[in-house]
Amino acid sequence: MSTDDKRIREFAYQIWESEGQPEGQESRHWEMACKLAEAEALAPKKPAKAAASKPAVSKTANGKAGNGKVAAPKAKTKPAAASAVIPPGEKAEKKPRAARKPPAV
Secondary structure, rough: OOOHHHHHHHHHHHHHHHOOOOOOOOHHHHHHHHHHHHHHHHHOOOOOOOOOOOOOOOOOOOEEOOOOOOOOOOOOOOOOOHHHOOOOOOOOOOOOOOOOOOOOO
16 A cells, blocks of 8 residues: 555545444545645645755844843733623623823923
8 A cells, every 4th residue: 555545545444434423424524535636736835944954043022143041931911801701691890990190391
């Protein structure tokens, strides 16, 4: 069995499983798998990135090259509106805004 036949068989099996393992659909699954395998073969191959080929240069927040140290990712915070869940059909109570300060002269 060639590699292409094995790949088609894998695709057909995945299609069969995804449809709930119906009986009597073998030829349709095989045709679908052939088309998937053909599309996969025609798709452009992406070259694997060589990690050692280029030295890693990190950029700081201002876009300039740094010293190679990578900063820890910032913690994500919830938006203020996400803190209170309002059931459907109920209106949210609006909080009064603070008075604006007069502009400095």
